[in-house]
Every structure is written in structure tokens, then in C-alpha cells.
């Protein structure tokens with residue numbers, strides 16, 4: 001078995017080309033995308049949240065696995081990235097791409113609940129973490145990536161990662177698995 005042969009979502013290459021044109025440098029790893037697609041498919045009629053749309057690369061894995069009754073909200077505060085993502089998801093009923101600050105959005109929407117939250121931005125991970133976790137339904141997933149050292153980490157970021165892991169470890173309402181695979185993932189289920 002190898003874990004390199006991964007069938008890409010239909011629109012992945014086109015989004016990748018558009019991302020290359022603007023030199024978007026923060027795409028999620030293919031293995032992370034593949035894992036997301038697998039987990040999303042386990043939640044028929046699911047409601048999903050992505051924090052950090054970027055140009056829509058990880059969103060393509062999410063949307064590909066969603067059934068007709070599932071919906072996703074994806075948030076990014078960068079207008080250029082959001083505009084590119086919007087070009088590739090012409091499905092207003094199921095896919096909502098919102099260009100706004102995710103910290104404020106998390107604070108403003110405390111009553112929303114999701115079957116899976118993919119936190120791929122600073123908000124919902126290194127800040128407003130409790131707000132994001134409170135949106136995960138019982139039995140739902142909270143997923144984070146980039147937990148292993150990455151070339152684009154700012155100086156001192158290792159300390160943030162350590163603190164985040166320690167904080168998650170002491171929460172009694174999460175069952176989680178750390179994966180030293182892909183860019184370093186933690187998969188958590190709310191109990």
C-alpha cells in the first residue's frame with residue numbers, strides 16, 4: 001500500500017492553476033484533503049464549517065464528499081482568495097463562501113452547530129478556540145492540520161503549537177488522535 005496515489009477532486013487542478021497565478025502559498029496537503037473527504041462522507045445531510053478558505057483547495061475535497069442535503073460555510077478574510085474560491089463553487093444552496101474576519105464571525109454566531117469543523121486559520125485554532133469547539137455537535141469532528149513544523153511557520157510558532165496541544169489534551173469533552181502524517185493532524189470527536 002502507498003498513501004501517495006490519491007484521486008483529486010474534479011475541480012482541484014483548475015483551482016491549483018488559479019492559485020499558482022497569484023502565488024498562493026498556503027494550500028492544505030493532499031493527504032489532509034483526502035482525509036477531510038473521507039470524514040465528510042461519513043456525515044450525510046451534514047453541516048460543515050471551514051475556517052480559512054484560501055482559494056478553495058481544501059473546500060474542493062469537502063464539497064466533493066457532500067451529499068445533496070449537506071451544506072458548508074467557508075470563511076476567509078482575504079478578498080482576493082475568496083473571490084477565486086467563489087469562481088469554482090457555483091452552488092449557492094450548499095456552499096456559502098464568506099469573506100470576513102473569522103474571529104468576529106465565530107463570536108457573532110454562537111448558536112450555530114456543525115458536524116465537522118476544519119480550522120485552517122488562526123481564528124478557531126490559536127484564538128477563539130473555545131468558540132469554534134462549542135460549534136461542534138456531539139459526535140462531530142474538529143480537525144486541525146499543520147501541527148508538524150512547516151517552512152512557513154513564523155518564528156516562535158512551535159510554542160503556540162505546544163500550548164494548543166496541551167489545551168486540547170486537558171479538555172474532557174474531546175476524544176482525539178494525533179497523526180504524525182501529512183502536515184501533522186489532530187482529529188477530535190466531541191463527546
Ligand SMILES: C[S@@+](CC[C@H](N)C(=O)[O-])C[C@H]1O[C@@H](n2cnc3c(N)ncnc32)[C@H](O)[C@@H]1O
Pocket residue numbers: 026027028029051052053054055056057058059075076077078081100101102103120121122123
Ligand atoms: C492555511 S490558509 C488556508 C488554506 C486553505 N484551507 C487551503 O487548503 O488551501 C489560512 C487562511 O486563513 C486566512 N485567514 C487568516 N486570518 C484570518 C482571519 N482572521 N479571518 C479569516 N480568515 C483568515 C488567510 O487569508 C488564509 O487564506
